Amino acid sequence: MRNRRIRILFTIIVFVFALLGLILPLSDNVNDISIFGFFPNINLGLDIQGGVLLEYSLDVPEEADTSNVVDNVITVLRRRMDNAGYTEAIVSEVVSGGESRVRVEIPGISDTQRAEELIGSKGKLYFAEVLEVVESTTTPQITRNRTIQINGEKIEMYSYVKDSNNPNLWYRVKNVFEFGDAPFQITGLDVTDAVASLNSQGAGFVVNLNFNNEGRMKFELATANLINQRIAIILDDEVIIAPVVRERISQGRAEISGIESMAEAQNIAVLIKSGNLPVDLVKFQERTLGPTLGRDIVTTIINAGIIGLIIVMIYMIIVYRWMGIIADIALIYNSLLLMGVLSWTGAILTLPGIAGIILTFGTTVDGNIIIYERIKEELRIGRPPLTAVKFGFNKVFSTIFDANITTILAGLVLFFLTSGTIRGFAVTLIIGVLGAMFTNLVVSRLLLESSSHFLKPEKYVKGIVVGKGGTK
Amino acid sequence: MPNIDFVGKRNFFIYLSLALILFFVIVIFVKGFNFGVDFSGGSEIIVSFDKSYTIDELRNGLRTINPDYATAKIIQTNPGGGTSERFFYIITVRDSFPILEEKQAFINSLEESFSDSNLNIEQFNDVSGYAAREIRSYAWYAVIIALMVLLAYITIRFQFSYAVGAILALAHDVLITLGFYSLFGIEMNLTAIAAFLTLAGYSLNDTIVIYDRIRENRSKNHGMDIERVTNKSINEVIVRSLNTSLTTFIVVFIMLLLGGRSIASFAFGLTVGVIIGTYSSLYIASPIVISMVKRRKKTQKA
Numbered sequence: 001m002r003n004r005r006i007r008i009l010f011t012i013i014v015f016v017f018a019l020l021g022l023i024l025p026l027s028d029n030v031n032d033i034s035i036f037g038f039f040p041n042i043n044l045g046l047d048i049q050g051g052v053l054l055e056y057s058l059d060v061p062e063e064a065d066t067s068n069v070v071d072n073v074i075t076v077l078r079r080r081m082d083n084a085g086y087t088e089a090i091v092s093e094v095v096s097g098g099e100s101r102v103r104v105e106i107p108g109i110s111d112t113q114r115a116e117e118l119i120g121s122k123g124k125l126y127f128a129e130v131l132e133v134v135e136s137t138t139t140p141q142i143t144r145n146r147t148i149q150i151n152g153e154k155i156e157m158y159s160y161v162k163d164s165n166n167p168n169l170w171y172r173v174k175n176v177f178e179f180g181d182a183p184f185q186i187t188g189l190d191v192t193d194a195v196a197s198l199n200s201q202g203a204g205f206v207v208n209l210n211f212n213n214e215g216r217m218k219f220e221l222a223t224a225n226l227i228n229q230r231i232a233i234i235l236d237d238e239v240i241i242a243p244v245v246r247e248r249i250s251q252g253r254a255e256i257s258g259i260e261s262m263a264e265a266q267n268i269a270v271l272i273k274s275g276n277l278p279v280d281l282v283k284f285q286e287r288t289l290g291p292t293l294g295r296d297i298v299t300t301i302i303n304a305g306i307i308g309l310i311i312v313m314i315y316m317i318i319v320y321r322w323m324g325i326i327a328d329i330a331l332i333y334n335s336l337l338l339m340g341v342l343s344w345t346g347a348i349l350t351l352p353g354i355a356g357i358i359l360t361f362g363t364t365v366d367g368n369i370i371i372y373e374r375i376k377e378e379l380r381i382g383r384p385p386l387t388a389v390k391f392g393f394n395k396v397f398s399t400i401f402d403a404n405i406t407t408i409l410a411g412l413v414l415f416f417l418t419s420g421t422i423r424g425f426a427v428t429l430i431i432g433v434l435g436a437m438f439t440n441l442v443v444s445r446l447l448l449e450s451s452s453h454f455l456k457p458e459k460y461v462k463g464i465v466v467g468k469g470g471t472k
Numbered sequence: 473m474p475n476i477d478f479v480g481k482r483n484f485f486i487y488l489s490l491a492l493i494l495f496f497v498i499v500i501f502v503k504g505f506n507f508g509v510d511f512s513g514g515s516e517i518i519v520s521f522d523k524s525y526t527i528d529e530l531r532n533g534l535r536t537i538n539p540d541y542a543t544a545k546i547i548q549t550n551p552g553g554g555t556s557e558r559f560f561y562i563i564t565v566r567d568s569f570p571i572l573e574e575k576q577a578f579i580n581s582l583e584e585s586f587s588d589s590n591l592n593i594e595q596f597n598d599v600s601g602y603a604a605r606e607i608r609s610y611a612w613y614a615v616i617i618a619l620m621v622l623l624a625y626i627t628i629r630f631q632f633s634y635a636v637g638a639i640l641a642l643a644h645d646v647l648i649t650l651g652f653y654s655l656f657g658i659e660m661n662l663t664a665i666a667a668f669l670t671l672a673g674y675s676l677n678d679t680i681v682i683y684d685r686i687r688e689n690r691s692k693n694h695g696m697d698i699e700r701v702t703n704k705s706i707n708e709v710i711v712r713s714l715n716t717s718l719t720t721f722i723v724v725f726i727m728l729l730l731g732g733r734s735i736a737s738f739a740f741g742l743t744v745g746v747i748i749g750t751y752s753s754l755y756i757a758s759p760i761v762i763s764m765v766k767r768r769k770k771t772q773k774a
């Protein structure tokens with residue numbers, strides 16, 4: 001009796017847990033595809049909702065620290081995506097066989113050209129002299145300009161660059177320094193390191209910059225001539241920060257002060273460093289799916305799955321009568337549980353993932369069939385229904401355990417060795433099989449024990465008599 | 473309870489399976505596989521038009537863009553089950569377009585070639601040759617590591633000879649299913665790999681249910697010889713095996729019929745796999761164990 005009470009408790013707790021995952025507003029997804037409209041918390045993969053997935057290999061120089069480069073590239077791409085209005089984009093690292101790649105996923109668009117342009121352009125970081133700061137809602141125009149050649153690259157002498165935080169704030173800057181013998185630029189290549197830290201002399205936070213030898217000389221020359229003026233640090237044609245030069249800086253170290261939060265300081269440091277590592281991105285793979293096509297495909301697959309499921313449910317009732325109804329309840333219970341776990345964990349549901357769900361139904365039904373066949377055997381040798389149910393469950397435990405653990409092991413191997421959509425399959429398979437074990441061993445048992453009086457043992461006892469004297 | 477002699481005719485079925493495997497290995501060598509872009513690299517583009525073209529018209533259009541594209545694979549498809557007004561085609565070319573300008577040039581020339589029918593790019597899958605190689609090698613690693621893990625697990629829970637039986641039955645299922653992919657030219661892609669791993673799980677599941685019953689019956693009936701125990705065990709669980717196989721078959725077969733192209737190679741693998749897996753659990757996995765147990769007993773006596 002105590003066992004049964006524990007089972008009731010678990011069944012209800014798990015059910016409420018699953019239901020909360022489905023009902024609580026956990027995310028602001030809007031799923032409008034087929035039945036997923038009812039499950040807004042489930043993250044749909046790009047192969048379901050449509051969108052573009054771009055994956056790039058990084059052409060990292062041999063001496064560079066790869067993990068650093070990857071972090072920096074991710075930060076820069078994230079910022080570019082946000083600035084371009086793709087705020088829903090996911091920029092992430094993919095590790096495969098010791099090689100790191102960067103993946104950008106943008107849901108809902110199928111025109112990839114703009115995204116590719118944004119990603120493909122190298123981030124350029126440079127320092128520039130600030131001539132004036134203006135406020136304007138439109139881009140100010142430079143009236144007279146001249147171009148200058150540095151290292152074979154043509155550079156416009158003056159330009160207006162907008163502030164990265166305030167789109168109406170424009171800096172008129174001189175892009176090239178003209179002190180000393182020849183005009184020069186200070187770029188990310190001259191910076192060896194940028195570190196955020198607490199300001200030891202005053203309030204706020206600072207970013208410490210370290211320059212290489214060439215950078216040290218150029219920076220000294222520039223600061224010597226620009227005391228009490230501002231130098232803008234520009235990345236991707238936006239001013240990250242424009243500090244005032246206090247003194248001539250000759251040690252190859254500079255400090256940007258007056259930053260209000262540590263997070264901002266860290267962000268600036270990463271951006272400056274990332275400008276320092278202009279790696280080439282090489283497209284590894286692209287998968288683009290138009291939203292309409294995705295919807296059509298998914299609707300078709302789900303319809304097929306639901307039709308198959310209904311047929312199986314009817315089949316179970318025909319073959320197992322009352323126990324078949326319980327199997328169907330278990331099936332629905334496990335589906336809700338799976339949806340709930342997907343909602344809670346934020347795991348991404350892909351097309352193969354849906355296939356995994358449908359297979360989970362198979363596992364759940366299979367578990368029930370194993371149990372019912374056992375219960376029928378117990379009924380045949382004349383045990384009363386409740387005892388038959390209890391004996392049946394105790395005997396099938398090891399069968400269900402071994403059979404399902406092998407499936408889970410296969411799923412785990414798949415999860416760790418693959419990425420992307422196949423991984424989505426492994427996720428739903430593992431969650432689903434674990435759910436099936438719980439549903440079969442706890443929920444089905446509870447339902448059957450509570451309703452064992454619906455079982456008709458006479459039918460099975462008679463069955464064995466016919467079997468013995470009849471066919472064989 | 474049925475009383476079918478499964479183990480008595482085991483030699484017949486083992487030879488039957490060997491013959492089948494031999495046949496399919498030859499098929500695979502002769503016909504090869506229909507690799508999708510996941511494995512071969514290249515681009516798979518799904519386009520839709522306002523009006524219908526014949527495959528030849530499309531091929532001629534592609535040829536004017538680049539003579540190499542004359543060998544492109546073109547398939548007409550219908551993703552939405554016939555509800556759409558538009559006409560969909562899948563074009564697979566060997567080229568991948570790592571540089572944006574190349575890809576844009578390709579799409580522009582497609583639009584020029586078919587300018588009067590409102591071309592729309594519905595899907596664009598571009599897998600570089602390098603990516604394809606990687607996907608291919610990891611698929612193999614996944615399979616090999618999964619097999620080793622399962623071998624270890626079954627050895628711990630049962631016996632080594634059971635593990636060998638299960639793995640041989642599994643190899644049997646996978647080889648024959650691979651043969652069917654080759655025979656019918658079903659596309660091999662990432663979802664096909666998912667199907668194979670699911671099939672592996674399913675086949676093992678089925679085998680283990682029978683093994684579990686053999687283990688139980690052996691400890692209950694000391695002295696009864698292994699052949700009779702095995703036969704009794706298979707007969708005891710056959711109703712369950714058939715019911716489960718039938719319900720799984722119903723779901724995957726309906727998915728194959730109605731699920732459309734993107735799930736077809738997955739559903740195909742499982743539809744074939746369920747049948748083969750059920751057969752091998754009954755006629756291959758356990759009979760192999762009998763042979764191994766008997767041989768070990770002989771060597772112990774000698």
